[in-house]
Amino acid sequence: DADVTQTPRNRITKTGKRIMLECSQTKGHDRMYWYRQDPGLGLRLIYYSFDVKDINKGEISDGYSVSRQAQAKFSLSLESAIPNQTALYFCATSERGTGGNQPQHFGDGTRLSIL
Amino acid sequence: AQSVSQHNHHVILSEAASLELGCNYSYGGTVNLFWYVQYPGQHLQLLLKYFSGDPLVKGIKGFEAEFIKSKFSFNLRKPSVQWSDTAEYFCAVNAYNTDKLIFGTGTRLQVFP
Numbered sequence: 030d031a032d033v034t035q036t037p038r039n040r041i042t043k044t045g046k047r048i049m050l051e052c053s054q055t056k057g058h059d060r061m062y063w064y065r066q067d068p069g070l071g072l073r074l075i076y077y078s079f080d081v082k083d084i085n086k087g088e089i090s091d092g093y094s095v096s097r098q099a100q101a102k103f104s105l106s107l108e109s110a111i112p113n114q115t116a117l118y119f120c121a122t123s124e125r126g127t128g129g130n131q132p133q134h135f136g137d138g139t140r141l142s143i144l
Numbered sequence: 145a146q147s148v149s150q151h152n153h154h155v156i157l158s159e160a161a162s163l164e165l166g167c168n169y170s171y172g173g174t175v176n177l178f179w180y181v182q183y184p185g186q187h188l189q190l191l192l193k194y195f196s197g198d199p200l201v202k203g204i205k206g207f208e209a210e211f212i213k214s215k216f217s218f219n220l221r222k223p224s225v226q227w228s229d230t231a232e233y234f235c236a237v238n239a240y241n242t243d244k245l246i247f248g249t250g251t252r253l254q255v256f257p
Binding site for chain 2: 137
């Protein structure tokens with residue numbers, strides 16, 4: 030299922046570097062999300078966007094920024110990476126539904142390691 | 145604030161055993177409920193969902209879940225697990241009209257032949 034594509038799939042970088050993770054989708058969905066997954070903590074929402082002009086902070090937005098360049102593209106940036114941002118990052122999309130009842134569709138993830 | 149609890153962090157079963165994974169949420173209003181599965185090295189996939197209607201919902205691969213409103217629970221069940229069910233299972237909830245999913249911490253299931 031390549032409907033939600035994340036690049037890169039793996040990245041190793043050094044503390045202080047700026048990093049951008051890309052997400053693109055062919056599903057035509059309005060809504061896009063960025064999560065990070067840490068062992069034992071599940072998935073936590075970083076940022077989300079309901080359309081091109083809409084950006085919202087999630088649960089753990091500090092140290093991150095996003096850009097919704099088009100309906101199909103939503104990128105996540107770490108301005109100055111730090112080791113505790115080492116995690117697995119997922120992008121997800123969903124349709125506009127009734128009362129939030131549409132499931133989210135996930136990309137394959139980006140494994141980010143910060144040394 | 146909403147929260148989701150999955151009390152079973154790691155479950156180990158033999159093939160053909162029955163499975164029940166617990167999920168409880170804290171929110172007093174109307175909710176949408178989801179179970180996702182993450183097979184090793186893969187992305188999350190939807191197993192099943194509940195929005196309204198029959199509180200017993202059936203999903204893919206023989207999984208089902210029951211919404212018990214009075215207990216704020218949405219437990220996942222499967223009568224007979226297979227080795228291929230080895231994965232991590234996440235319960236997720238969003239309050240009606242919010243589109244923001246809150247995930248539980250996940251349950252790692254290992255099934256041995």
